[in-house]
Amino acid sequence: MKLNVTNRFLALAAGLLFGLVLVYANHFDNSFHFDDSHTILSNSYIRDIGNVPLFFTDARTSSTLPPNQAYRPMVTTLNAIDVWIDDSIRPEIFHRHIFLEFVLLLICIYVLLLKVFEKADGAKHHYVALLGTAFFAFHAATAETINYIIARSDGFSTLMIVLGFLLYVSNSGWKKLVGLLPFIIGCLTKPTGLMLAPLILTYETLLGEHSPFSQPGKSWLNGLKWSVPYFLVGLGLYLFTQSMASPTWVRNTVVSPIEYLNTQIYVIALYIKTFLLPNRLSSDPDIELIREFFDPRILIGATVIIALLSMALFTARKRVSAPISFGILWFFIALIPSSSVVPLADMMNHHRTFFPYIGLVMAASWATLLAFRWATEKRQSPVLGNSILAVATIFIAANAYGTNQRNKVWHDEESLWRDVAEKSPKNGRGLMAYGMVLFMNNEPEKALSYLEKASRTSFGTHAYLISNLAKCHAKLGHDSIAKQYFELSLTDADHFPECYFHYAVWLAERGNLLASHEQLSHLLKIAPSHQDGLAAMKKLETEIARRQELRRRLEASEKYVQLSLQLYSMKRFEECIAHCQKAIELWPNNADAYNNMCSAYNNLKQYDKAIAACEMAISIKPDHDRATNNLNWAKHHWKK
Numbered sequence: 001m002k003l004n005v006t007n008r009f010l011a012l013a014a015g016l017l018f019g020l021v022l023v024y025a026n027h028f029d030n031s032f033h034f035d036d037s038h039t040i041l042s043n044s045y046i047r048d049i050g051n052v053p054l055f056f057t058d059a060r061t062s063s064t065l066p067p068n069q070a071y072r073p074m075v076t077t078l079n080a081i082d083v084w085i086d087d088s089i090r091p092e093i094f095h096r097h098i099f100l101e102f103v104l105l106l107i108c109i110y111v112l113l114l115k116v117f118e119k120a121d122g123a124k125h126h127y128v129a130l131l132g133t134a135f136f137a138f139h140a141a142t143a144e145t146i147n148y149i150i151a152r153s154d155g156f157s158t159l160m161i162v163l164g165f166l167l168y169v170s171n172s173g174w175k176k177l178v179g180l181l182p183f184i185i186g187c188l189t190k191p192t193g194l195m196l197a198p199l200i201l202t203y204e205t206l207l208g209e210h211s212p213f214s215q216p217g218k219s220w221l222n223g224l225k226w227s228v229p230y231f232l233v234g235l236g237l238y239l240f241t242q243s244m245a246s247p248t249w250v251r252n253t254v255v256s257p258i259e260y261l262n263t264q265i266y267v268i269a270l271y272i273k274t275f276l277l278p279n280r281l282s283s284d285p286d287i288e289l290i291r292e293f294f295d296p297r298i299l300i301g302a303t304v305i306i307a308l309l310s311m312a313l314f315t316a317r318k319r320v321s322a323p324i325s326f327g328i329l330w331f332f333i334a335l336i337p338s339s340s341v342v343p344l345a346d347m348m349n350h351h352r353t354f355f356p357y358i359g360l361v362m363a364a365s366w367a368t369l370l371a372f373r374w375a376t377e378k379r380q381s382p383v384l385g386n387s388i389l390a391v392a393t394i395f396i397a398a399n400a401y402g403t404n405q406r407n408k409v410w411h412d413e414e415s416l417w418r419d420v421a422e423k424s425p426k427n428g429r430g431l432m433a434y435g436m437v438l439f440m441n442n443e444p445e446k447a448l449s450y451l452e453k454a455s456r457t458s459f460g461t462h463a464y465l466i467s468n469l470a471k472c473h474a475k476l477g478h479d480s481i482a483k484q485y486f487e488l489s490l491t492d493a494d495h496f497p498e499c500y501f502h503y504a505v506w507l508a509e510r511g512n513l514l515a516s517h518e519q520l521s522h523l524l525k526i527a528p529s530h531q532d533g534l535a536a537m538k539k540l541e542t543e544i545a546r547r548q549e550l551r552r553r554l555e556a557s558e559k560y561v562q563l564s565l566q567l568y569s570m571k572r573f574e575e576c577i578a579h580c581q582k583a584i585e586l587w588p589n590n591a592d593a594y595n596n597m598c599s600a601y602n603n604l605k606q607y608d609k610a611i612a613a614c615e616m617a618i619s620i621k622p623d624h625d626r627a628t629n630n631l632n633w634a635k636h637h638w639k640k
Contacts, residue, residue: 009126016130017103020137023400027147027407028095033283033416035150038065038498039079040089044529046080047087055080056188059246064530066248067495071241074189075153094149101155102146108162109133113362115169116323117369119207125369131392132365136358140278140402144350147410148283151351153190158355160186161196168200168226176226180233187237192337192355194238197230202329206322248526250495255289257341263290264339265301267348271335272304274350275360278402283409283416284433286424287347288458308332323366330359368392413437421450428459436468444475463492467499474506482506497527504536513544557587564596573600591621598630607638 032041045051045061055061055073062076063069078097086093113129136142145151160182167179179196186193204224205211267287274281290297308328316325334356338344368388376385409419414437420430435450451469459465470485486503493499504519517540523533560583567576577600583593594617601610614631617624 009130013130016134016137019400020103023138023404024099024146024407026404027143027410028092028099030091030095030147030407030410031412032091032149033410033413034148035063035068038063038068039076039150042531042533044531044534046076046083047531049080049084052077052080059244059249061529064497064527066246066497066526067250069246069249071244072153072188072190074156074185075150078152078156091149094152098146098149098152098155101152101159105155105159105162106133106137108159108166109136109358109361111166112162113365115166116207116326116362117366120320120323120366128365128369131368132361134396135361135365138396138400138403139275139357140281140399140406141274141350141353141357143403143406143410144281144283145354147407148351151354154192154351154354157186157189157193158358160189161193161199161355162358164196165199165203169203177229180229183230183233184237187234187241191238191241192334194234195333195336195355197227197234198333199330200227200230202326202333206316206326207319251343255343257343259289259291260343261341262293262295262298263287263347265305266290266297267301268335268339269301269304270348271353271356272308272360274353275357278399280423281350281406282420282423283350284420284424284427284430285348285350286427286430288426289347321370324363327359327361327363327366330362331356334359414441426457428454428457428462428465431457432459432465432468435472439468439472439475444472448472448476463489463496463499467502470506471502493522494526497523497530497533501530501533501536508540513540513547516540517544553586557583557590557593560586561590561592561596564593568596568600571603573603576600589620591617591624591627594620595624595627595630598627598634602630602634602637605637607634610634611638
């Protein structure tokens, strides 16, 4: 496709790209967070690139946490590639590749907006498409996905969705099916990829060649036929990916679909508010389940949703405003996997809006153009038109600053969880995580206070929290309390195997190696790829084997000591000394062997050797009375 862009446009695009690099320059060394721990850091499968075929046949390779072993083979493959490139597993490598994927996505978004806007009035709106791309690129909420490494599932699946959509709309006839390839890849990355099919249907309805706006009076159903293969393939992919999930993968069955939907009505309104005003972003919001149907928050959410859908219906009446309608519907369609009747573990996460916000960006940037036209053409007010552009520019600049600040929040565990604890004080998981940061900073008293706050939230019975309470009490020397908490955490440890690991470490530190081995065995039975568990088991088994060998040597040494006593009583002093030497070879700190040797040398009147042997015995065991007496005897007779 020939873009026919001007040098000024290219300079502006290059400037925005340079600005994007500057804004994100402080994020490349940000740490791993959240689910990165069990999908990357402790996952031994991704350390071998040869396991890639296994990722597509066994969902257990995706995580060491059994309830989280969903079937997302493309994500695991991308992680394995990054580890293959740099086996030190530095977050910088992941961030660089994710940022590259982000830039590729922005290019696709620009082309997407260009094509959609051209359908509205037949003109190529390069600057408007670039404006919309900048809206998305610099939006502060976008930073939540770019910083969170395992959220590459959102980023890469969105790239595949947009690429598949572009391949569909850029071709005709059977060539439209070329988009099925990225569609399949997107679905193997995250289930949100399935939403490409309804997006294509919506596009055909509003802006397709056979839509009512293109050919009034003619049937537009003919234009929908090429979307059918996407629905059929999507249905097959959905059934396939669901069947491939690990048997240990757990859906949120605690929350009913109706209660979850009630909550999501309000959450969707918050997502819309965040798009317009992304302040007080929290990496782990403390939105609680809304159980009452007549809760005022549901009314607020429903009002916002109805207003936005009414806008979509109103703007769908004319082709020139149809991109607004399509963008709004894109937003709602893209939210279906996370904000409908299928309960997810968390009520709200900002990385879930990464894909949906493309729709709002589309609607907002086209609405900006229409407002500019209205101001400059109908109202004949260049000042008003320039004011609209100024507001858009300020919005982008403010978000760029916000993104840079969010990058700082994501820098490490301390900065992230401190921010969550401040902005989401009802979030037990966030309070626990910040408490453990304080614990790692050797502030167990402060850590315990945050853990106890977390125990008073709905997160209070979680196995990880109980296990962390045990660790904190152990650090403070409260071993009896710690043991109670460790054992309590094991009631749900089959779902959260990290509890076995922490208990095993605690037991090993207190010398109870066999009990520690038992806990690690439980861990590796349910999480065989747990990297820390494998390393701990190897170290523990080495230590157990070392101690068993030491015990064997000590027992053998003691046998020689006993034999030396028998030989001594038989006055076979040379043989007694030889057996003592064998005992010492097996156990150099055997004080009794040196003492027996000393006695034998005394009887052989080799007092200098007797003195040396007894001094060794006493250096090993200062209160060895027999060795002291034998030494005195040797010194007394040696002087003579």
